[in-house]
Amino acid sequence: MKNNPVFRVAAKILFAPIILFGLYVQFHGDFGPGGGFQAGVIIAAAFILHGLVFGLDQGRRLVSARVNLWVMAIGVLIYGGVGVVSLFQGGLFLDYNALTGSVVSGQHIGIILVELGVGVTVTSVMLALFHAFAGFVEDHS
Amino acid sequence: MTSIMIDMFLLGLLVFIAVMILRTGKLFAVIVMSGGYSLTSAAIFVNLDAVDVAFTEAAVGAGISTVLFLAAMSFLPAEEKAASKSDSTFSRTLIASIVCVVAGGLLVFAALDLPAFGDPNAPAHMHVAPRYLEESGTLLHIPNVVTTVLASYRGFDTLGETIVVFTAGLGVLMLLAGATRTRRPDAAQSTAQSTATSTARGKAKKGAAK
Known part of the structure; x- marks a missing residue:
């Protein structure tokens, strides 16, 4: 698909809007349908589209396997970190009210951070799965 | 309708x-x-x-x-690999359809006992669900109850889910990407060398035992 101009142009045009939509789903999850899981999958889809059209090597240059592995762990650490911070603020583990001391702002901040952690992990895991499956075939054939 | x-x-x-x-x-x-x-x-x-x-x-x-x-x-x-033509194909199909029909019938029979769809008096809607529905909009100012349940009320479950996703990703990477790492020439050489030395050592040990 690398040499087909239609695929290349379409992928270039679609890449940014897909990520923008993913970010909308990520941060609008409090008010409408969506959240970290869906947003993570959508953002990963943008990178997978890029990898499908421009080849796996270009995709790996965009997000290297090493970086991706760290990002996977960082998402879980963001989630767990929110819990630990609320512990140090004097609350229970993952007690968002303790983050700021008020129910409304604490819950909003806590939920947004936690969903961010979910989104980051899901994005990088989906991308890693795609690179692992597609890359295994390419490397071993 | x-x-x-x-x-x-x-x-x-x-x-x-x-x-x-x-x-x-x-x-x-x-x-x-x-x-x-x-x-x-x-x-x-x-x-x-x-x-x-x-x-x-x-x-x-x-x-x-x-x-x-x-x-x-x-x-x-x-x-798909074609199924091997044996004499038992017909009886196997018969057994499979009987099992499917019986299991499906049992599921339909059990579903008759479920509360009606959206029934407010169903057990699932009596325990903590009313509190979530009332609190989420008025107390937490988050209109999407699904998000509050997922990220706040059931935050521990979602933490577990995220860890499951992370672990699954790690598992696949270890199985598939780990195999690609040995493909690098220097790494492959070093492993070959280490195996060579280990076999040499094994031989030396065997020789010593003899």
């Missing part, structure tokens, strides 16, 4: 796709039709007002897993 008709149509479509998946032997067609199956299920979830579930089903089931299956398909031959 329209809702029921839409449901009936979508359920019929699901059964149709399932039968088509069973009948075809081409893996590519099976994968694409599973994507269609997921998309139809997403439409059913929308009809049930479960928009968040529908969103997930459409994104994960119809989107990513189709791509991942296609990527994984290149490991496999394009056609």
